[in-house]
Amino acid sequence: MCQLPMSRREWLKLASMFTVAGAAPLLSSLNARAASDPNAPVRIGYLPITDATPLLVAHNNGYFDAAGIAAEKPTLLRSWAQLVEAFLSGQVNVVHLLSPMTVWARYGSQAPAKVVAWNHVNGSGLTVAPSIAKLGDLGGKTVAVPFWYSIHNLVLQDMLRSQGLVPVLKKTDALKPNEVNLIVMSPSDMPPALASGQIAGFIVAEPFNAAAEGLKIGKVLRFTGDVWKSHACCVVFMHEQDLSGRAAWSQKVVDAIVKAQVWTREHPAEAAQVLSKEGKNHYTPHTPQVLTRVLAPSPDEAGRYLADRAIVHADWHEKRIDFQPYPFPSYTEELVKRMKTTQVEGNAQFLAKLDPAFVARDLVDDRFVKNSIAAVGGMKTFGLPEGFARSESIVV
Secondary structure, eight states: OOOOSSOHHHHHHHHHHTSHHHHHHHHHHHHHHHHHOTTOOBOEEEOSSGGGHHHHHHHHTTHHHHTTOOBOOOEEOSSHHHHHHHHHTTSOSEEEEEHHHHHHHHHHSOOOEEEEEEOOEEOEEEEEOTTOOSGGGGTTSEEEESOSSSHHHHHHHHHHHHTTOEEEESOOSOOOTTEEEEEEOOGGGHHHHHHHTSOSEEEEETTHHHHHHHTTSOEEEEEGGGTBTTOBOEEEEEEHHHHHHOHHHHHHHHHHHHHHHHHHHHOHHHHHHHHSTTSTTOOSSOOHHHHHHHHSOOTHHHHHHHHHTSOOOGGGOOOSEEOOOOOOHHHHHHHHHHHTTSOOSSOOGGGGGOOHHHHHHHTBOOHHHHHHHHHTTOGGGGTOOSSSOOOOOBOO
């Protein structure tokens, strides 16, 4: 059954966590846990989306064990609020978070945590009802995003403004023809909401776009990786106390995640099986078929997406989802710049004070991932030139 968008209570709970006062009791719990269990095993928290792939593959393939560190079975959580609460309180110590959410966590609540790697690139799309032929057709309609602090909300608002449309939040009266109402909705609720006509579209991580296609209730209007080339969606977030106090342990954690990314790139169909409800660990409720459509798509699909203009930049040669771990500073800088002009619900005053170059240095700790990349053969292993700099390509 289709549920209503994220409840006001859940949003307020999460918003409270990302304030200094709201985070305080959770961080106190984190410190207490660290003191009582200084050698805690890897405790992964995740949502059942493809963003979690490297964390789950690393566990499934025994990469943590092979590195000599203990790892518990990953904990599946049902909402961003649950995931953030579990992380800030120390119940889990390795998570994937939406990249804009990490900015909010560190500078909105002063959470002592850092990005240590990217989890994946691309892997998201704007899916719409069959009657929607172009972006302009969304005028006067409602579109769902998974969270205000998400690359999805940021890219969608850029796309809408490029067509002269005005994003509005929680609009209750009649929409003007040039307005698009944005609401936050759990990813699993998006396909049924689209099918019932509650929304005209949604922009979210996979495999929910692929699921809507398979059910023939929607179509991908544009892949986000065709707007912002090789953008990060979710990133790996870890506690600073582990990065500084357990540096050798942290290095092994990142090593395992990077090895999992390499394996996934080389075995995409097998990765779909691992993640599926039919895999031995039942990590997600998704079928191997829908996950295969994302991780190992049929070659003939590219032609269809080009014809439909879901892919405009064929020369970018972007995969539907791909994996490379290095957190490019240019991306973080551009992300912060664009967050400043993206509408979100709640208090976002902290953004005005942020210097993008400072955030790129302060939010990210790339010491470990650089070592991990070198250990697997360098950036060429991920189909990239050597070096840790790039220019951002964003063409709406």
